[in-house]
Amino acid sequence: MATPQKGTGFSLKDQLFNVDRVSYLxxxxxxxxxxxxxxxFVAETMKDLKKLELKERIVHIASTLERYLAADYKVAAKQIAAALPPPLDPTKRDNDFGDFIFAPLGEYVVRNGLEKRHLKLSLKTIKAITQRFSMEDAIRAFINTHPSETLRTLEKWSTDGNYHVRRLVSEGTRPRLPWSGRLSIDTTTAIPLLNTLHADPTRYVTRSVSNHLNDIAKTHPDLVLETLKQWQQLSQQDATELQWMCKHALRTLVKQGDRKALALLGFSPSPKITVTDFAIHTPQVRPGDAIEFTFEITGRKNESLLIDYVIDFVKANGSTSPKVHKIKQLRIKKGETVSLKKRHVLRDAATTYSLYPGIHHVTLQINGGSFGTQSFDLQ
Incomplete structure (x- = not known):
């Protein structure tokens, strides 16, 4: 899927839902x-489609489809199953999210098949659709409405032969799934499911498991650390893949400088290093300019280092908000000196922060600890 670029006129909603895609459906x-x-169906759908936002288009297509499929949900579900194209390529291992035009089918199932008497058929239909387009948003409605029954089904799906079905188990139960509503179940409910899925041979699944743990880490960091330690002891996953999973799952804690998380990844919370000549070479800047700083690290013993920097951005009310940024990860030898330079553009229209004038601070963060602070004036 193309990444939208500012100023190019790119429209994700128009790329995903347009007359060609509706005609294909x-x-x-x-x-x-x-x-x-x-x-x-195409004529009625397109009549109002263009004025709607992306998620509104999904609902609109689903609601229009209600007037063209059988009134009996059991019959309509069979019509949906019969209309599905072949499943996504089973030989792919990652980044095969599917065709967005099938998202309205999940919305249709939620709108018409959420009653308990339809539960078995609805879950069966979602399982079929998710092999063409991920149904993580739709499955959440069933988790919230029928938690026990749906979780039992997800437990079975965690060992399914299709990796899209297995990924749905993790992605659909994520506590903080982007663009989706929150779940009514406890944040840690899906840990037993993740215990099964962590050994999956497919990166598409293990990435979801890692993202799921990163969600949990925001409220239950110790549980996530303990879970990862148990997975390491079990040795059911390839060691290199599990190391990648740990790094991905702990990324929020690492940004926060959590010493336990860094230790699990092999970074000493008290590295034997000396940091010298930390200096900002752009003491005064304006929005759109870049700050530049340099520093040197000397190893007093062999160390693995995770080097970040924190900018304390001034807010509208004069307080500050820290943002952590990556520099690099390296292995330094005893007696070795490494010189590093960083250039950071202060974008005037950033999506994650707004720029306000004032004195800003830059702190070097190495293995979660602070190793000096310098300042610049944003004018």
């Missing part, structure tokens, strides 16, 4: 059942 239903009014 209609053709899938018409190919499965010639009685499906493809032309009518």
């Amino acid at each position: 209609a053709s899938c239903f018409h190919a499965a059942d010639a009685r499906f009014d493809a032309a009518g």
